[in-house]
Amino acid sequence: MAVFTTRTLTLQRLSKLFEKRFISVSKTLSKDMTVRDAINGAIDEEIERDDRVFLIGEEVAQYDGAYKVSRGLWKKHGDRRVVDTPITEMGFAGLAIGAAMAGLRPICEFMTFNFSMQAIDQVINSAGKTLYMSAGMVNVPIVFRGPNGCSSGVAAQHSQCYGAWYSHCPGLKVVAPYSCEDCRGLLKSAIRDPDPVVCLENEIIYNSTFSVSDTALSKNFLIPFGKAKIEIPGKHCTLTSYGRAMEATLLGAHELKKQGIECEVINLRSLRPLDIETIHKSVSKTHHLVSVEQGWPQCGIGAEILACIMESEVFYQLDQPAQRLTGVDVPIPYAIELEKISIPQPKDVVEMVKKLLKK
Amino acid sequence: MALKNSARLLRNCNTKLNFQVKAALSSEPLFPGAKTTWTETLEFTQTSKPIPVYRVMDRRGNIIRESEDPNLPDGTILKMYKDMTLLSIMDKILYESQRQGRISFYMTNYGEEAAHIGSAAALTNDDVVYGQYREAGVLMWRGFTLECYGNNDDKGKGRQMPVHYGNKELNFVTISSPLTTQLPQAVGAAYALKGKNRIVICYFGDGAASEGDAHAAFNFAATLECPVILFCRNNGYAISTPVEEQYRGDGIAARGPAFGIHTLRVDGNDTFAVYNATKMAKELALKENKPVLIEAMTYRVGDHSTSDDSSAYRSPEEVQSWATNDYPTNKLRYYMEKKGLWDENKEKELLDQARKNVLKAFNAGEKKLKPQWTEMFEDVYKFMPKHIRSQMEEMKAHVEKYKEQYPTNKFTS
Numbered sequence: 001m002a003v004f005t006t007r008t009l010t011l012q013r014l015s016k017l018f019e020k021r022f023i024s025v026s027k028t029l030s031k032d033m034t035v036r037d038a039i040n041g042a043i044d045e046e047i048e049r050d051d052r053v054f055l056i057g058e059e060v061a062q063y064d065g066a067y068k069v070s071r072g073l074w075k076k077h078g079d080r081r082v083v084d085t086p087i088t089e090m091g092f093a094g095l096a097i098g099a100a101m102a103g104l105r106p107i108c109e110f111m112t113f114n115f116s117m118q119a120i121d122q123v124i125n126s127a128g129k130t131l132y133m134s135a136g137m138v139n140v141p142i143v144f145r146g147p148n149g150c151s152s153g154v155a156a157q158h159s160q161c162y163g164a165w166y167s168h169c170p171g172l173k174v175v176a177p178y179s180c181e182d183c184r185g186l187l188k189s190a191i192r193d194p195d196p197v198v199c200l201e202n203e204i205i206y207n208s209t210f211s212v213s214d215t216a217l218s219k220n221f222l223i224p225f226g227k228a229k230i231e232i233p234g235k236h237c238t239l240t241s242y243g244r245a246m247e248a249t250l251l252g253a254h255e256l257k258k259q260g261i262e263c264e265v266i267n268l269r270s271l272r273p274l275d276i277e278t279i280h281k282s283v284s285k286t287h288h289l290v291s292v293e294q295g296w297p298q299c300g301i302g303a304e305i306l307a308c309i310m311e312s313e314v315f316y317q318l319d320q321p322a323q324r325l326t327g328v329d330v331p332i333p334y335a336i337e338l339e340k341i342s343i344p345q346p347k348d349v350v351e352m353v354k355k356l357l358k359k
Numbered sequence: 360m361a362l363k364n365s366a367r368l369l370r371n372c373n374t375k376l377n378f379q380v381k382a383a384l385s386s387e388p389l390f391p392g393a394k395t396t397w398t399e400t401l402e403f404t405q406t407s408k409p410i411p412v413y414r415v416m417d418r419r420g421n422i423i424r425e426s427e428d429p430n431l432p433d434g435t436i437l438k439m440y441k442d443m444t445l446l447s448i449m450d451k452i453l454y455e456s457q458r459q460g461r462i463s464f465y466m467t468n469y470g471e472e473a474a475h476i477g478s479a480a481a482l483t484n485d486d487v488v489y490g491q492y493r494e495a496g497v498l499m500w501r502g503f504t505l506e507c508y509g510n511n512d513d514k515g516k517g518r519q520m521p522v523h524y525g526n527k528e529l530n531f532v533t534i535s536s537p538l539t540t541q542l543p544q545a546v547g548a549a550y551a552l553k554g555k556n557r558i559v560i561c562y563f564g565d566g567a568a569s570e571g572d573a574h575a576a577f578n579f580a581a582t583l584e585c586p587v588i589l590f591c592r593n594n595g596y597a598i599s600t601p602v603e604e605q606y607r608g609d610g611i612a613a614r615g616p617a618f619g620i621h622t623l624r625v626d627g628n629d630t631f632a633v634y635n636a637t638k639m640a641k642e643l644a645l646k647e648n649k650p651v652l653i654e655a656m657t658y659r660v661g662d663h664s665t666s667d668d669s670s671a672y673r674s675p676e677e678v679q680s681w682a683t684n685d686y687p688t689n690k691l692r693y694y695m696e697k698k699g700l701w702d703e704n705k706e707k708e709l710l711d712q713a714r715k716n717v718l719k720a721f722n723a724g725e726k727k728l729k730p731q732w733t734e735m736f737e738d739v740y741k742f743m744p745k746h747i748r749s750q751m752e753e754m755k756a757h758v759e760k761y762k763e764q765y766p767t768n769k770f771t772s
């Protein structure tokens with residue numbers, strides 16, 4: 001039995017309102033586009049909309065970005081709005097944070113989040129804590145974005161998921177878009193947010209195509225943070241996931257559906273704040289939970305979700321212990337076959353759910 | 360401990376005394392921050408004259424000043440030339456094999472052969488190398504057989520991306536992908552090797568020199584007096600970023616004196632110049648326990664990597680001019696021809712043989728057995744922890760039970 005306090009109920013109603021305002025999807029018109037173009041478009045529109053917004057990072061201007069995400073933006077907006085930097089993540093992250101403190105709205109691109117480790121003190125200790133340390137006098141409206149997690153064949157030092165790392169830290173907000181709609185809505189919200197936001201994208205997903213609704217194509221399409229999206233409703237088992245792990249989760253869910261098992265797939269969208277409400281509600285309905293992520297198990301996003309369930313009355317709703325499906329607990333191997341089995345595959349999702357449901 | 364402290368106290372007293380005496384007698388500035396003179400002229404310090412580029416040969420392989428000819432034995436010169444040639448043949452074959460999908464990634468060394476071979480030849484295999492990734496020639500000189508397959512002969516057990524070589528016997532520390540992390544590490548290694556008659560050489564690019572780690576490394580190398588050669592390959596570009604956007608100032612060399620480091624700028628396309636520079640740097644590093652900064656000026660003739668198309672940011676004419684006018688291997692060949700060490704026939708023979716050897720090694724590499732599959736559980740920790748061991752045992756039992764389902768014959772047993 002789920003016990004909801006009045007506060008959560010109010011919050012739920014509020015989020016319903018938000019849903020209407022922000023993510024009501026009109027079925028009339030839609031357009032296919034790649035995630036790369038969705039991000040590009042969102043940045044383009046925000047640069048256009050707000051004179052304070054600019055993109056900064058290695059290779060982002062003349063070269064169109066290492067993964068061509070910023071294609072055409074430098075040509076269109078010029079040196080002032082799209083800025084190439086020398087190779088120093090610590091340096092340009094600090095520079096961008098300074099610009100944010102001085103009133104600009106930087107979008108700071110890491111060639112991959114793996115290189116954000118060079119800058120992690122700036123991200124956590126400065127961007128994440130300056131508002132607090134300055135007693136509210138100095139805020140840092142900045143977006144750190146770039147590809148996160150596994151790509152393909154780039155070995156251990158280029159293949160890590162930073163979901164758990166950054167969402168560990170108060171002061172930061174962390175989002176992990178999956179679809180084009182996610183990218184547009186979350187990135188735009190991030191750019192307009194007064195606080196530092198870490199936006200975790202994925203290189204492989206850049207090439208995926210999604211159909212984008214008319215609503216999501218609106219220049220003011222915003223997705224609120226802390227609100228997950230139910231991608232597929234279902235009654236037998238709840239699957240939570242984010243970013244590129246959504247692919248395996250959705251494919252697994254489709255396969256399970258063919259076998260008569262209906263999973264409710266939750267796309268977390270935002271890792272901090274985390275939408276525990278939606279998970280609670282879902283688990284209260286399905287009584288089973290599997291969390292899927294590409295990151296490592298220890299202290300991961302799945303660990304957090306399971307702990308939150310454990311600490312709440314929703315725990316009693318579970319018919320079986322909740323499970324985590326994560327990246328294997330080793331540095332990601334280079335060998336292609338090993339790399340593949342080191343991160344959750346659709347068949348792993350199928351197997352785990354069936355095992356859990358004793359099917 | 361107590362002794363050390365009292366020694367320091369005594370020293371402090373001495374300096375205090377000295378200071379008082381000096382302060383009374385001297386009219387020079389006494390600030391601890393700099394040893395310098397006064398001036399009454401208010402002006403900004405102008406950038407000084409650019410540091411010149413040391414060379415031995417001109418572009419046609421003529422020795423300009425006889426005394427600078429290192430007079431290497433013919434055998435050494437021939438090995439230099441052969442390795443430089445082999446390097447670019449291997450580059451060509453591996454680059455193309457990436458295009459065919461046989462390997463996932465590659466980085467060529469075109470244009471930087473002299474910087475690799477000239478510096479490697481001036482050191483011994485006891486000297487430790489920290490590389491960035493574009494230093495395959497150094498390994499080649501040391502006798503490494505290059506690997507792009509994670510097969511059973513690969514000492515890296517297939518854990519790394521291509522070109523992230525490493526070899527303990529050859530004292531070549533495994534390449535790490537995040538830029539510039541090798542610099543402070545190299546200085547640390549040199550610190551540990553002080554007084555052991557060995558030095559460390561650390562290669563890095565003009566782009567990598569912008570990372571904070573580079574500045575930290577320069578400062579440590581100087582203050583801790585480490586026998587390390589900081590060897591910058593200034594090839595004009597960091598992926599698409601030209602040096603004009605990477606730094607202002609007189610290149611990387613100009614930073615050396617600012618950190619109190621002996622510095623030398625050298626023609627990176629002149630094998631003998633690089634050789635002389637590195638040799639002298641090693642002598643100084645050993646004799647005085649001092650770091651040396653060498654900036655080898657060169658040009659990255661190839662794309663940054665197989666993921667790059669450099670025509671997006673530089674003209675084919677620019678590349679072509681470096682590939683023909685001042686190519687390091689050609690320069691050495693001119694020299695050798697003049698000395699009667701080389702001719703067209705020898706060249707042809709070398710090219711044929713080298714091509715055959717690389718292709719043979721490459722094809723054999725593709726067919727070789729993969730490492731023992733259990734190796735995938737190893738090296739997360741020095742000693743395999745219980746939870747990994749139990750997974751490995753589980754897997755072993757599973758593979759044993761379903762032998763026919765697994766291609767175990769492709770793996771070393």
Ligand SMILES: Cc1ncc(C[n+]2csc(CCOP(=O)(O)OP(=O)(O)O)c2C)c(N)n1
Pocket residue numbers: 058087089111115118493536537538563564565566567568592594596597598659663
């Ligand atoms: C910390 C970090 N940031 C960014 C990168 C991506 N990256 C790889 S190589 C490279 C350019 C390096 O250029 P340079 O040091 O001049 O060496 P070159 O490739 O010219 O030999 C960049 C930006 C990286 N590997 N590590």
